Amino acid sequence: MGGFSLGVALVLCVIILLSLYxxxxxxxxxxxxxxxxxxGTKTIILLLFIGLIYDRIDMFIDLALAYSILxxxxxxxxxxxxxxxxxx
Amino acid sequence: xxxxxxxxxxxxIGFLRFPDFYTRMHATAKGDTLGTLxxxxxxxxxxxxxGLHWLSIVQSAKLIFIxxxxxxxxxxxxxxxxxxxxxxxxxxxxxxxxxxxTWPPKRRK
Numbered sequence: 001m002g003g004f005s006l007g008v009a010l011v012l013c014v015i016i017l018l019s020l021y022x023x024x025x026x027x028x029x030x031x032x033x034x035x036x037x038x039x040g041t042k043t044i045i046l047l048l049f050i051g052l053i054y055d056r057i058d059m060f061i062d063l064a065l066a067y068s069i070l071x072x073x074x075x076x077x078x079x080x081x082x083x084x085x086x087x088x
Numbered sequence: 089x090x091x092x093x094x095x096x097x098x099x100x101i102g103f104l105r106f107p108d109f110y111t112r113m114h115a116t117a118k119g120d121t122l123g124t125l126x127x128x129x130x131x132x133x134x135x136x137x138x139g140l141h142w143l144s145i146v147q148s149a150k151l152i153f154i155x156x157x158x159x160x161x162x163x164x165x166x167x168x169x170x171x172x173x174x175x176x177x178x179x180x181x182x183x184x185x186x187x188x189x190t191w192p193p194k195r196r197k
Contacts, residue, residue, distance in 0.1 A: 008093060015096055022112075030173045034116055037165060041120050042096070044154070045127050057135060058143070061150045068154060072161040079168040083175050 009049040016042045033078055040071035095123035110170070117166040121159060128155040 016039055023035025044064045051060025099119025132151035135144050 011093060012096070030169060031112065033169060034113055034166075038099070038116050038120060041124055041158075041162070044158075045096075045124065048128070048131055048151075052131070052134075057131075058147055061147055061154070065150065065154050065157075068158055068161070072158075072165055075165040076168050079165070079172040083172040 005049050005052045009046060009053065012042055012046045012049070016046070029082065033075065037071060037075045040067070040074075044068050044071070091126050093123070093127075095119045095126065099123065110173070113166060113170060113173075117162065121162045124158050124162070125155050128152075128158070 019035055019038050019042070023032055023039065044067055047060050047064045047067065048057070051057035051064075096119060099116050101115075128151050132148040132155070135147045135151065138144060
C-alpha cells in the first residue's frame with residue numbers, strides 16, 4: 001500500500017498544479033473562486049493520503065475534516081459577498 | 089480509489105479546457121463530488137482491513153462523516169456560486185454568441 005498511496009499522492013500534486021493554472025490566470029473572479037475550492041478538495045484527499053503514508057491517519061482525519069468545513073464555509077461566504085457587491 | 093483518481097483527472101481536464109465559467113463549473117462540481125466520495129469511502133474500507141478494533145471503527149466512521157458532509161456541501165457551494173455569478177450579469181457561453189438566458193427573469197404584473 002505504501003507505493004500505491006505515494007503514487008496517488010504524486011498524481012494529486014500534479015492535478016493541484018494543473019488547476020492552479022486556471023486559478024491564477026482565470027478570466028473572471030468566479031474562475032478563481034472555483035479554482036480555490038477545487039484545490040481545497042484535492043488538499044483534503046492529499047492530507048488523508050499523507051496520513052496513510054506516515055501511519056498516523058487518526059490525526060490526519062481530524063485535520064481533513066476541519067479543512068473541508070473551512071473550504072465549504074469560505075466558498076459560501078465569498079459567493080454571498082459577490083451577490084451583494086457584483087463582480088466588477 | 090483509482091476510479092476517484094480518474095474522476096479527478098477528468099474534472100481537471102474539463103476545468104482547463106472548457107470555454108466559459110458555467111461549463112467549467114459543471115465539470116468541476118460533479119467530478120469533484122464523485123471523486124471525493126469514492127476516495128473517502130475507499131479509505132474508510134481500507135482502515136477496517138486490520139480487523140474490527142474500536143479505534144479503526146471510529147476512524148472509519150469519521151471518514152464516512154467526511155464523505156457525507158462533502159456530498160452535501162459541495163453542491164450547495166456550487167449552487168451559491170452559480171447564483172452569485174448570475175446575479176452579477178455573467179452571460180452563459182453559446183456557440184454562435186446568441187444570448188439564451190436573461191437574468192433576472194421578467195416579473196409578471
